[in-house]
Amino acid sequence: HHQTFATKSSQDHEISVSGKKLISDDFTTATPKILSRVGANLHNQEGHPLCIIKEQIRDYFYRSSLNKRGNPLFSIYDNLSPVVTVWQNFDSVLVPGDHVSRRKGDNYYLNREFMLRAHTSAHQHELVNSGLDAFLVAGDVYRRDEIDATHFPVFHQMEGVRLFSDFELFDKYPDAKLKLFCNDPVRIQEKQEHHTLEAVKLVEFDLKQTLEGLAKYLFGEEIEVRWVVTDFPFTHPSFELEIKFQGEWLEVLGCGIMEQELLHSAGAGHKIGYAFGLGLERLAMVLFNIPDIRLFWSLDPRFINQFKVPDPQKVKFKPFSKFPPVFHDISFWCPDDGFISNDFYDLVRSVAGETAEKVELIDDFLHPKTGRISHCYRITYRSMDKTLTKDEVGLIHSDLTSKCNTLLGVEVRG
Ligand code: FA5
Ligand code: MG
Numbered sequence: 022h023h024q025t026f027a028t029k030s031s032q033d034h035e036i037s038v039s040g041k042k043l044i045s046d047d048f049t050t051a052t053p054k055i056l057s058r059v060g061a062n063l064h065n066q067e068g069h070p071l072c073i074i075k076e077q078i079r080d081y082f083y084r085s086s087l088n089k090r091g092n093p094l095f096s097i098y099d100n101l102s103p104v105v106t107v108w109q110n111f112d113s114v115l116v117p118g119d120h121v122s123r124r125k126g127d128n129y130y131l132n133r134e135f136m137l138r139a140h141t142s143a144h145q146h147e148l149v150n151s152g153l154d155a156f157l158v159a160g161d162v163y164r165r166d167e168i169d170a171t172h173f174p175v176f177h178q179m180e181g182v183r184l185f186s187d188f189e190l191f192d193k194y195p196d197a198k199l200k201l202f203c204n205d206p207v208r209i210q211e212k213q214e215h216h217t218l219e220a221v222k223l224v225e226f227d228l229k230q231t232l233e234g235l236a237k238y239l240f241g242e243e244i245e246v247r248w249v250v251t252d253f254p255f256t257h258p259s260f261e262l263e264i265k266f267q268g269e270w271l272e273v274l275g276c277g278i279m280e281q282e283l284l285h286s287a288g289a290g291h292k293i294g295y296a297f298g299l300g301l302e303r304l305a306m307v308l309f310n311i312p313d314i315r316l317f318w319s320l321d322p323r324f325i326n327q328f329k330v331p332d333p334q335k336v337k338f339k340p341f342s343k344f345p346p347v348f349h350d351i352s353f354w355c356p357d358d359g360f361i362s363n364d365f366y367d368l369v370r371s372v373a374g375e376t377a378e379k380v381e382l383i384d385d386f387l388h389p390k391t392g393r394i395s396h397c398y399r400i401t402y403r404s405m406d407k408t409l410t411k412d413e414v415g416l417i418h419s420d421l422t423s424k425c426n427t428l429l430g431v432e433v434r435g
Pocket of ligand 1: 139140141142164166171172173176178180253255256272273274275276277296297298299300301302303
């Protein structure tokens with residue numbers, strides 16, 4: 022029911038993205054700024070840290086999972102378009118129609134039918150359906166979010182899926198008469214209704230060994246990891262892997278046993294499988310000591326040149342001096358029919374691009390008499406590439422101020 026600023030300005034316009042032409046509608050939340058990121062494919066730029074980490078992960082899977090003939094089991098897809106149908110992103114992986122993850126305020130919808138994928142899980146169904154048993158998908162994903170050192174509206178994920186037939190899974194126990202499926206349809210914390218506990222435990226063991234092995238391959242044998250139980254609509258049971266980084270636990274991936282209903286609808290109902298989704302920026306920030314997620318988008322040669330060495334996986338990034346920040350506050354009365362902060366964050370991004378380093382809500386107050394709500398945000402402007410002058414920032418900020426009035430329907434107070 023919330024309006025977003027994109028709908029007020031761009032209904033019925035033609036959107037051209039990734040070789041497709043689409044007509045925007047009342048669902049559109051994608052901004053021209055975000056559309057300009059599509060096609061950058063940082064994960065495919067040779068020498069880029071996201072490409073280096075993608076190749077490291079791919080090599081781990083190529084080496085550690087071989088079929089009987091000694092060939093890699095997994096194949097990798099790193100060039101699938103991020104323009105997907107809403108069905109692919111959500112319905113195909115069993116996300117219910119009213120699930121919070123579908124909110125307009127959190128996603129970049131192109132229109133009612135298409136969106137920029139919010140996770141690489143959007144491709145699970147089509148690839149399983151095409152007959153693959155083991156695959157990786159690397160790609161850019163898009164989410165409307167806040168702005169700071171660890172959040173950027175475009176980031177990258179690597180999906181992995183591995184399916185097992187009964188004879189593959191029970192290969193080592195030919196006399197045990199083990200089965201994948203049972204006729205005792207109860208869903209418990211450990212398993213789905215149609216799976217046997219022994220099948221689930223074997224797949225879960227393989228999944229966890231594989232991913233712990235990946236963490237050790239990337240970060241060394243000493244890396245501390247832990248498993249946390251969680252929920253996803255497309256897996257059960259589901260887990261997150263956390264690694265110890267600078268004294269804190271950092272979530273790096275989600276995974277689990279694939280929902281049988283998904284496999285069934287994709288034509289692989291006779292197999293059991295696992296799936297996982299890794300955050301490439303998170304892993305690369307840990308591996309290379311990269312302090313700020315926006316650096317991945319920097320064109321500054323002092324960034325990218327540090328990775329142009331014979332053993333790039335061993336690079337420890339040396340931060341170069343930061344250019345000085347310029348701060349501006351903006352406060353406004355929110356419209357009476359509601360306001361979502363992500364609309365404001367997107368507007369800041371559209372107007373200021375990467376020069377908006379951080380946006381913080383520093384005051385949120387309700388007028389006791391009029392009942393109106395006022396927000397005050399502090400914006401930190403800083404360029405990765407040069408010193409911004411006060412005048413330069415002043416122009417950006419006044420542009421932002423006037424667009425707040427016209428596009429967000431707020432009343433700017435100062
Ligand atoms: C997912 O996106 C699921 N599709 C993952 C999955 C796949 C689960 C297959 C089960 C089976 P989540 O939203 O937690 O889950 O994101 C997965 C990973 O992406 C996170 O663990 C994190 O490493 C990374 N990630 C998520 N949000 C961000 C963000 N805003 N910035 C950087 N990395 C992020
Ligand atoms: Mg998560």
